[in-house]
Amino acid sequence: MKQGTIVALASGAGRAGVAVIRVSGPGAGAALTALTGRSLPPPRVATLAALSEPSTSEELDQALALWFPAPASFTGEDVAELHVHGGPAVVEGVIAACLGVGARPAEPGEFTRRAFENGKLDLAEAEGLADLVEAETEGQRRQALRQAKGALSAVYEGWRAQLIEAAALIEAEIDFPDEDLPGALAQRAAPILQALTADMARHLADHRGERVREGYRIAIIGPPNAGKSSLLNALAKREAAIVSDIPGTTRDVVEVRLVLDGFPVWIADTAGLREAADAIEAEGVRRALARAEGADVRIGVVEAGTEAPASLLAALQPNDLLVHSKADLADPLPFSAFQGEASGSANSHLPLSGGEREGVVELTVSAITGKGMAALEAQLAQRVADALGREEAPTLTRARHRRLVEEARAALVRALSRLADAPELAAEDVRVAASAIGRLTGRIDVEDLLDEIFLSFCIGK
Ligand SMILES: Nc1nc2c(ncn2[C@@H]2O[C@H](COP(=O)(O)OP(=O)(O)OP(=O)(O)O)[C@@H](O)[C@H]2O)c(=O)[nH]1
Ligand SMILES: [Mg+2]
Structure with missing residues (x-):
């Protein structure tokens, strides 16, 4: 320093x-x-x-x-x-x-x-403070403030305390093997390690914190000329992407940042999906599909009255949106019974043309007249709120956290697999896990960890 x-x-x-x-x-x-x-x-x-x-x-x-x-x-x-x-x-x-x-x-x-x-303050709290200074939306502010006040650190410190307890049990077994009950102490560590592994897996599966920090991702995909760029511009309320009646106008990914329901959102417009005319367009289509795959929700766009092509349907996932565009020009045939357009509401029960796709919500929209846009925005805001709005356990917010929790979890899986046969190696795995978790808050290094193990070991014996 x-x-x-x-x-x-x-x-x-x-x-x-x-x-x-x-x-x-x-x-x-x-x-x-x-x-x-x-x-x-x-x-x-x-x-x-x-x-x-x-x-x-x-x-x-x-x-x-x-x-x-x-x-x-x-x-x-x-x-x-x-x-x-x-x-x-x-x-x-x-x-x-x-x-x-x-x-x-x-x-x-x-x-x-x-x-x-x-x-x-510890490292996770300092990161929360940095995020608080950067926070541009209400959701980011809430999350950053929680982290700055130590909510995430408390989770990690709790895990570290349990890892130290488990390590002490295994170390005691190694130093003082019980002749009558071989492996008994080490086996008492097993349920602790199992519960922690499950906790960490849940923590890793939760992407809310990263999304709140970096933005929820929406991708607009569909055939050329379907009105994707027009839809992006209507959502952004500015001419972010070039619109023309020439199919294949958009070749690259065009991204716009919005705030929906207090959370940051990135909406990506992409190249029209078709057999590409040249290498550049082919790359555009590849990027479109990759962006769709990585997005949290996809908006498929087809011109009202036309069928959604198989390439689009294949890219859609449950809870995605299928927008029938240019509603001012045509009815959204073949969905003659479709009432969502008139009422401005969504309908999730209609069969999709070109094959079924479960759970995709259909809407009819005109980017020119604005018809149906409010319903589309409401559908998007609801998805953002569902994904990010729940206030549950604190979530990891950075790649640094993800990397270290992954390292710890992998070490615990190894520890569990050899706890019975090689407790020395398992003890080392638990130390690796504790050190990874310790680096999350930066409050601890391995020396301190050994001290703590030794202290709790002395009390236990
Ligand atoms: N009448 C009407 N025309 C629209 C609407 N939305 C888009 N268009 C027209 O449809 C044409 C294509 O629109 P774009 O937004 O460029 O379509 P795109 O899907 O981005 O097309 P590519 O980038 O080529 O894949 C343009 O001439 C737009 O003016 C709409 O809601 N109503
Ligand atoms: Mg376009």
């Missing part, structure tokens, strides 16, 4: 009513007294102060000064916070004055890094 006293603008750059400048480190108090020309204000009380450049005594601003003595501060160090008028020259002048009395410019993330090093 780099030492010293650091200073930085904590609020956004540019003109603002107020800007917040933060100083952290052993020299924070000296910087504050040098700039205000008087003794430190009482801790955690906003105090009006005139700030001057110590070397020239030139007044820089009237500011609010706050003093947070260590360890009761964000970083755990002495921290001074200056709320100055948010003009660039004021900010520059005050930061220059701090540099003049021995502070140095903070590196990106250095305040949070110090908070981590001083045990103020």
